[in-house]
Amino acid sequence: MTSNTAQQNAAVADKSILANSAYADGRYLAARQSIYRWQQPQYDLPGIVVEELADTSGTVLDVGCGNGKFVSRLHTDRPDLQVVGMDISGGILADVPKPVLVADAQALPFADNSVDAVLALHMLYHVGDIAATIEGLARVLRPGGVLLASTNSDTDKRELDQLWAKAAGDILGIPEGPARVSLSSRFSLEKARSYLGTAFKDLRVRELPGTIEITDPAPIVAHLASYEAWADQCGVPFHETVSRAAASAAAIIEAEGSFKITCLGGILVCRI
Numbered sequence: 001m002t003s004n005t006a007q008q009n010a011a012v013a014d015k016s017i018l019a020n021s022a023y024a025d026g027r028y029l030a031a032r033q034s035i036y037r038w039q040q041p042q043y044d045l046p047g048i049v050v051e052e053l054a055d056t057s058g059t060v061l062d063v064g065c066g067n068g069k070f071v072s073r074l075h076t077d078r079p080d081l082q083v084v085g086m087d088i089s090g091g092i093l094a095d096v097p098k099p100v101l102v103a104d105a106q107a108l109p110f111a112d113n114s115v116d117a118v119l120a121l122h123m124l125y126h127v128g129d130i131a132a133t134i135e136g137l138a139r140v141l142r143p144g145g146v147l148l149a150s151t152n153s154d155t156d157k158r159e160l161d162q163l164w165a166k167a168a169g170d171i172l173g174i175p176e177g178p179a180r181v182s183l184s185s186r187f188s189l190e191k192a193r194s195y196l197g198t199a200f201k202d203l204r205v206r207e208l209p210g211t212i213e214i215t216d217p218a219p220i221v222a223h224l225a226s227y228e229a230w231a232d233q234c235g236v237p238f239h240e241t242v243s244r245a246a247a248s249a250a251a252i253i254e255a256e257g258s259f260k261i262t263c264l265g266g267i268l269v270c271r272i
Ligand SMILES: C[S@@+](CC[C@H](N)C(=O)[O-])C[C@H]1O[C@@H](n2cnc3c(N)ncnc32)[C@H](O)[C@@H]1O
Pocket: 018, 019, 023, 029, 063, 064, 065, 066, 067, 068, 069, 086, 087, 088, 089, 092, 103, 104, 105, 106, 120, 121, 122, 123, 126, 127, 128
């Protein structure tokens, strides 16, 4: 479990870094998504969203839709819905099915009570004012509407945190170097309940525990390298640390046959 400094937290929510670097295109997000190919059990996240929207009709707004994994699936499985993808980065929307718009979740360009469902999947940890953003999501929802929010636990992928801290320590010549920047800790699964509980009285959490077991260091390296946008927040040379971690992961795979990563994500189903 990592705990960011105030400066790291500010960088995780920095709109310029998000739109122009971290999510300028879908490359880094795809690297983080692809590691779940080796997870057991497998969760069909877009399928879970489709299932949770079974009783929804009308308009679905996907806030921070990224590369459109969920928008695409809804277009295919629920062509009756009007699905709108929205992101702060125009670049990452390039291949997302239209309609899409570039806008900030903190200033939603939608009228009160105008949307039947809102998705805010793995994105609330990136907004500066999380509580105010959640108020805005509740504002645009029609009575009876649903918000699906997702994030990771503070304990998620702790083996990657340990791998990073050891690699950073090796470079600095100390047992353990500075912790890896954490994206989800500002709005982790543990914090999400109380954040969402102020605007939404009816909360249901679907926890998604699993284990990733990998026999090739490449997906681990791609995952660690996907934090490049925050390289200057690491307190160690970023690429050198990634290389060092890659060598350690390869050694663990050689000795133990695989590298195991414990995962815990969750989807919160929220009604007013
Ligand atoms: C981790 S990705 C998640 C993408 C997608 N929801 C998914 O779960 O696959 C976070 C996305 O939120 C977007 N984002 C971050 N801050 C935002 C904001 N203030 N308003 C709108 N989008 C934002 C990022 O550009 C990025 O595409």
